[in-house]
Amino acid sequence: MASANPHAFIDMKGITKRYAGVTALDGVDFSVNAGEAVCLVGENGSGKSTLIKILSGVEQPTDGEIFINGEQRFNLDPRASSAAGVMVIFQDFSLFPNLSVAENIAFSTQLSKQNTLFKKRNARDLARSVLQRIGVDIPLDTRVESLPVAHKQLVAICRALACEARLIIMDEPTTALTELEVHSLLEIIRRLKQDGVAVVFVSHKLAEVLEVSEKVFILRNGKNVVEGPATDFDAASLTRHMTGRDLPQVTVSAISETSQTLLHVKDLTKAGVFEDINFELRAGEILGITGLLGSGRTPLAKALFGLTKPDSGRITMDAKVIPLGDPLASATARIGYVPEDRLTEGLFLTQSIIRNVAVGRLTAHERYGFLNMKSLNAEADIWLNRLKVKAPDIEAPVQSLSGGNQQRVALARWLARAPRVLVLNGPSVGVDVGSKADIHNIIRELAASGIGVIVISDDLPELLATCHRILVMRNGKITDEIKGASISEEELAHRLAS
Ligand SMILES: Nc1ncnc2c1ncn2[C@@H]1O[C@H](COP(=O)(O)OP(=O)(O)OP(=O)(O)O)[C@@H](O)[C@H]1O
Numbered sequence: 001m002a003s004a005n006p007h008a009f010i011d012m013k014g015i016t017k018r019y020a021g022v023t024a025l026d027g028v029d030f031s032v033n034a035g036e037a038v039c040l041v042g043e044n045g046s047g048k049s050t051l052i053k054i055l056s057g058v059e060q061p062t063d064g065e066i067f068i069n070g071e072q073r074f075n076l077d078p079r080a081s082s083a084a085g086v087m088v089i090f091q092d093f094s095l096f097p098n099l100s101v102a103e104n105i106a107f108s109t110q111l112s113k114q115n116t117l118f119k120k121r122n123a124r125d126l127a128r129s130v131l132q133r134i135g136v137d138i139p140l141d142t143r144v145e146s147l148p149v150a151h152k153q154l155v156a157i158c159r160a161l162a163c164e165a166r167l168i169i170m171d172e173p174t175t176a177l178t179e180l181e182v183h184s185l186l187e188i189i190r191r192l193k194q195d196g197v198a199v200v201f202v203s204h205k206l207a208e209v210l211e212v213s214e215k216v217f218i219l220r221n222g223k224n225v226v227e228g229p230a231t232d233f234d235a236a237s238l239t240r241h242m243t244g245r246d247l248p249q250v251t252v253s254a255i256s257e258t259s260q261t262l263l264h265v266k267d268l269t270k271a272g273v274f275e276d277i278n279f280e281l282r283a284g285e286i287l288g289i290t291g292l293l294g295s296g297r298t299p300l301a302k303a304l305f306g307l308t309k310p311d312s313g314r315i316t317m318d319a320k321v322i323p324l325g326d327p328l329a330s331a332t333a334r335i336g337y338v339p340e341d342r343l344t345e346g347l348f349l350t351q352s353i354i355r356n357v358a359v360g361r362l363t364a365h366e367r368y369g370f371l372n373m374k375s376l377n378a379e380a381d382i383w384l385n386r387l388k389v390k391a392p393d394i395e396a397p398v399q400s401l402s403g404g405n406q407q408r409v410a411l412a413r414w415l416a417r418a419p420r421v422l423v424l425n426g427p428s429v430g431v432d433v434g435s436k437a438d439i440h441n442i443i444r445e446l447a448a449s450g451i452g453v454i455v456i457s458d459d460l461p462e463l464l465a466t467c468h469r470i471l472v473m474r475n476g477k478i479t480d481e482i483k484g485a486s487i488s489e490e491e492l493a494h495r496l497a498s
């Protein structure tokens with residue numbers, strides 16, 4: 001039997017996990033010391049979430065040993081894992097939307113203490129003290145559903161602290177946060193570490209990964225490839241270890257002089273949300289729209305596809321007016337919309353991959369009332385291949401895929417519909433750096449084939465690498481227009497926030 005590292009709070013040795021047909025983890029070693037921040041990085045499908053599920057007792061390893069605080073643990077289940085102080089904050093935060101901030105923070109501790117009478121006062125005291133501990137101020141009585149996403153995340157962190165967490169694991173903690181919110185999250189992580197709480201951070205945003213952590217573990221295809229102190233890595237070397245390749249620097253190519261205007265947006269206004277929005281989109285153009293959370297970028301994106309109804313204004317496509325607030329009319333005009341929150345808005349998780357891609361294309365493959373499954377599958381397959389979806393079988397349910405691969409299925413589904421204008425809200429949220437570069441290439445190819453693409457994003461390098469033009473939104477208005485490569489990342493960040 002292997003002996004435990006005496007300093008480690010968590011020590012996992014030789015962890016293997018096999019699912020039918022897939023080896024998700026193959027002899028992985030992983031350790032975390034008390035008060036240390038550790039980053040777990042790797043491409044989509046490399047096994048990060050699986051390792052976390054095993055540590056939190058949600059999945060049992062096929063092989064390997066787990067030590068917590070020097071003590072070997074067998075048949076770890078979620079209750080035993082959280083009793084040992086291991087808390088996971090999942091991407092959806094698993095909060096109770098219709099309960100208050102205080103109730104959410106105190107709920108699990110009250111349950112674990114077998115306290116059947118939920119004592120309101122204690123809950124408030126407890127909630128107040130943990131909020132103070134991380135130095136944030138959120139009103140205790142607010143219902144969680146009305147909080148912005150960054151605050152929901154803080155409530156989830158507080159709930160973990162209320163349960164006396166010694167290790168907080170965050171799977172993709174920054175994908176929904178703006179740059180500013182990410183900085184305050186990193187500040188909180190520093191405080192937690194000073195308190196002796198360890199943090200495991202799973203993220204595809206490599207710069208952030210390095211800023212906050214002591215140690216880096218890199219997985220590739222379910223195996224350890226490299227580990228070491230964070231100071232030994234930079235974004236480029238992390239990418240190389242993750243993907244086994246260097247990513248080429250790309251530049252935006254020019255749009256053809258003769259290309260015509262596809263989409264024309266005039267005086268679009270929705271009271272209190274966005275105001276006087278005017279722009280044109282040409283065939284072959286990639287137009288970025290950016291702004292901080294709450295700037296109106298997402299409601300505007302939704303309005304372009306009829307999911308939000310503006311009060312006034314006009315959208316025309318090829319000089320034909322598209323009725324406002326009517327997604328079916330937008331889809332008929334061949335406007336496509338890929339939502340930001342694809343996992344809840346964009347996919348049927350329990351259905352097969354192929355069905356998810358093919359849905360909406362069914363009529364194109366129907367003859368005499370019969371579905372031509374062969375042509376349907378062939379078409380879906382083209383896009384799954386182009387987006388390099390890593391799946392054992394196209395009949396597998398989408399929920400058995402890794403997070404990043406689910407994102408790709410959502411993209412494939414919209415691309416298979418052959419749109420003329422494609423609105424992409426956060427095109428590379430949750431995908432790894434290698435895939436991100438692939439998705440950017442696909443966006444460029446789509447534009448080169450004559451599609452007009454609108455990229456809604458707050459990922460500044462992404463905008464600068466793909467867009468011909470960038471519109472900046474603030475308080476519901478377009479405040480700035482930037483010609484693609486004419487600006488630095490710092491300058492763009494400045495114009496966004498000031
Ligand atoms: N329940 C399951 N059944 C079958 N295969 C699974 C299951 N869960 C995960 N896998 C497979 O295990 C592999 C590792 O997946 P995992 O979710 O751990 O990746 P990840 O590193 O978290 O990726 P991402 O960055 O995309 O979230 C993938 O090939 C995935 O398809």
Ligand SMILES: [Mg+2]
Pocket residue numbers: 048049050402403404
């Ligand atoms: Mg994952």
